[in-house]
Amino acid sequence: MPDIAFINGQFLPWHQATISIEDRGFQFGDGVYEVIRTYRGRPFEVDAHLNRLDRSARELSLAQPYARGQWTEWIQRGVCEAGYAEAKVYIQITRGVAPRDHAFPSNAAPTVVMTIRELAPFPIKTREAGVVAKTCEDLRWGRCDIKSVNLLANVLAREEAKRAGVFEAILVKDGLVTEGSVSNVMAVQAGTVVTAPEGPRILSGVTRTVVLDLARAAGIPVREEFISVESLYAADEVFLTGTTVEGLPVVQVDGRTIGAGHPGPVAKVLASRWATLTG
Ligand SMILES: Cc1ncc(COP(=O)(O)O)c(C=O)c1O
Structure with missing residues (x-):
């Protein structure tokens, strides 16, 4: 082929x-x-x-x-x-x-x-276990909402993650989580899905929109606001969204275990709704 x-x-x-x-x-x-x-x-x-x-x-x-x-x-x-x-x-x-x-x-x-x-299928075992991430300074320009081929800051962050042996670089600007180097980042706090708001600091992911809609349809509250790195560490769950990763649980960030250290219930509900939508 x-x-x-x-x-x-x-x-x-x-x-x-x-x-x-x-x-x-x-x-x-x-x-x-x-x-x-x-x-x-x-x-x-x-x-x-x-x-x-x-x-x-x-x-x-x-x-x-x-x-x-x-x-x-x-x-x-x-x-x-x-x-x-x-x-x-x-x-x-x-x-x-x-x-x-x-x-x-x-x-x-x-x-x-x-x-x-x-497109090689994402390894099911990795998805079931969840991935590890690290935070990196968000060095990008002021129009991250434009999907421009200028990806140098994303390239550097992704390389930093690779060298650290982790899956994704979670970008942090002024102490607040923006998104991943190739994904959007969502946290679950007391049952609510929280993710950075649309605007110049993030790329509004197509997967992000679909996942937020799936959450609302499942009766899971959604809040679009920036959270601090400390709040990310303390979240019950963290997951990434993106075209190739779909919804991907993160179980450790900067060496700190997220929640119980394995994919949580909200990620599982959303994964099952995602599978129904795309299957
Ligand atoms: C920086 C960044 N944020 C978010 C995403 C997720 O966007 P989408 O869900 O449209 O693939 C991507 C995907 O390439 C990305 O590069």
Whole structure:
């Protein structure tokens, strides 16, 4: 089964899919992206992802060259041609190719890239045991709500986690938990799911929205507010949400055991509702 590559409206053999050295995505990180996954061959929450792609592009005054219907058709075609049991669709739009100059070029057409690759299932044992995380300083810029390809601070945090032998870096700004390097972070305090509010300090995850809706539907109260690192340590449960991790319990942060040290009841209720939704 082939990995699929697509540039500017054309599906191409993988090795022919190349981008100019003058592309502003390469030169400046001047672009936005999305990651969509499939469940049994069907792209999940595709409209929510494409809405966020449109919003990210708009916030950077970047032209979104293709209509929604065109995108959904290409995504479906790519997923079908790849033929993987589960696939990961990556979409990137940059401000295009132009001689290097920081200000916007006057007449560059955006570069649009899509790849479709196999998504390995997340190891069930890891999910059942929960993962370990560490906190890291949140060094990112002031518009984390834009899903920009500028990911250097996330890259550094993720590397710090990897070197520490833990799964995720939980980012902390001014003593408050923002999100993970590749995920949103939720805590359970006395039965309420608490997570950082939407705004410039976090990426509003598509999974975050779905999980909060599932919680409300299950009668679990939800509060969107920042919590301190101490409150995170003291939470009854902590879990991460994201397209590839789905809902993933965290059982230890910075060497401190969270709750009873294994996935808690709220995470389990949400995991079972998630399985029903996506199964
Ligand atoms: C920084 C950050 N926060 C949150 C998320 C989760 O977003 P989503 O649920 O849309 O995958 C991601 C996913 O890539 C991320 O990179």
